[in-house]
Amino acid sequence: NAGVTQTPKFQVLKTGQSMTLQCAQDMNHNSMYWYRQDPGMGLRLIYYSASEGTTDKGEVPNGYNVSRLNKREFSLRLESAAPSQTSVYFCASSGTRANSPLHFGNGTRLTVT
Amino acid sequence: SQQGEEDPQALSIQEGENATMNCSYKTSINNLQWYRQNSGRGLVHLILIRSNEREKHSGRLRVTLDTSKKSSSLLITASRAADTASYFCAPSTGGGNKLTFGTGTQLKVEL
Numbered sequence: 750n751a752g753v754t755q756t757p758k759f760q761v762l763k764t765g766q767s768m769t770l771q772c773a774q775d776m777n778h779n780s781m782y783w784y785r786q787d788p789g790m791g792l793r794l795i796y797y798s799a800s801e802g803t804t805d806k807g808e809v810p811n812g813y814n815v816s817r818l819n820k821r822e823f824s825l826r827l828e829s830a831a832p833s834q835t836s837v838y839f840c841a842s843s844g845t846r847a848n849s850p851l852h853f854g855n856g857t858r859l860t861v862t
Numbered sequence: 863s864q865q866g867e868e869d870p871q872a873l874s875i876q877e878g879e880n881a882t883m884n885c886s887y888k889t890s891i892n893n894l895q896w897y898r899q900n901s902g903r904g905l906v907h908l909i910l911i912r913s914n915e916r917e918k919h920s921g922r923l924r925v926t927l928d929t930s931k932k933s934s935s936l937l938i939t940a941s942r943a944a945d946t947a948s949y950f951c952a953p954s955t956g957g958g959n960k961l962t963f964g965t966g967t968q969l970k971v972e973l
Contacts, residue, residue, distance in 0.1 A: 753904070780959055791865065792905075792950075792963035807960065839904050843959045848893050848912070851961060853904030 751775055755840050755854035762830045762861045770825040770857050772840030778852070779845045781823035783807075783815060785836040786856075792839065798823055800845070830861045864888055865962040866934075866951040874970045881938040883967040885951030892954050894927060894934050895961065899948045905963070908936075908949075941971045 756771045774781065783795040784807075794807030798817040812834060814826045823842075827834060837858050841851040866885045875881050885894065893912045897905040911918045911927045911934065918925045924937040934953075938945055948968050952961040 782960070784963075789965060791965045794960060794962065797960055808962070841904070848910055848954070849959055850895060850907035850910065851897075851905070851959060853906070855902070855904045 753840055753842055753852050753854035755838075755857050757857060758855070759858050760860070762827075762859065764831060764861060766830050767826065767828050768830065768859075769827075770838055770840075770859075771822070772824065772854060773822045774840075774842040774852070775821065776842060776844075776852060777820070778842035778849075779820070780843045780849075781817065782841040782843075782851065783813075783823070783825045784839045784841065785809065785834075786839060787836050795825065795838075827859075830859075832861045835859060835861045864891075864953055864955065865964050866894070866953045867964050868949065868951055868967040870967060871965065872968045872970070874972065875941060877941060877943055877971055877973050879941055879971075881941050881945070881969055881971070883936050883949055883969070885934040885936070885953070887932050887934075887951075887953040889932075889955065891929070894925075895952045895954065896923075896925060896934075896936050897950045897952065897963070899950065899966065901947070905950060938969075941969075943971050943973055945969060946971045 782797040784792040796815040801820045841853045843849040896908045948966040950966040
C-alpha cells in the first residue's frame with residue numbers, strides 16, 4: 750500500500766519550459782489536491798478535484814492546469830514555467846466522508862531558473 | 863476554509879520535556895486538525911478534534927479546543943528526538959476537505 754505517490758521527486762526547468770507533475774493514490778479516495786509550499790508562506794492550495802471528472806481552482810491557480818485522469822491520478826501541468834513557480838509541490842488525497850484527513854505524498858521539489 | 867496561525871514559530875526543548883504549540887483561527891469551525899511534517903516529507907495527519915469536543919488524546923498527544931477563544935493547543939508529552947518536525951493546524955469549516963495550512967511550528971527536540 751503505497752499511499753500517495755508523486756513523480757518526479759526533483760526537477761529543474763528553464764523559464765518557459767513546460768512539465769507535468771504526476772500524482773497517484775491507491776486508497777480509492779474521491780478527492781485529490783495540489784498544494785505548493787514556500788518558505789514563510791505555508792501550504793497554499795492550487796487546485797483540487799472533489800471527484801473523478803471534476804476540478805476546481807484553489808487559492809493560487811494562475812499558471813497551472815490540472816487533469817483528473819481517473820480516480821487514481823491527478824496531474825499538475827506548468828505550461829510555461831516561471832521562477833516564481835520554484836517551490837515544493839505536494840499532492841494529497843482524502844475520502845469524501847466529512848472530516849476525512851488528507852494523505853500527502855512526499856513532494857516534488859521544482860526549481861525554475 | 864480558513865488558515866490557522868501557529869505559535870510559536872519555533873520551539874527547542876530537551877528530550878523528555880513536554881512541548882506545547884498553539885493555534886488560533888478567525889471564524890467558527892466544524893473541526894480542527896493537526897498535522898506533522900518531517901524534513902523533506904509530506905504532511906502526516908495526527909489528530910482531529912470536532913467543534914463540540916474540548917479535549918482529545920492520542921498516545922502522547924493531547925489536543926484541546928476552546929471555541930470561545932478560537933484557539934487550540936497541541937501538547938506532546940515526554941518528547942523524543944523523533945518528534946523533531948514542523949507541526950501545522952488546519953481549521954475546517956466543513957465545506958469539503960479543502961484545508962489551508964499556515965507556516966507551522968518548527969519543533970526541535972535535542973538529546
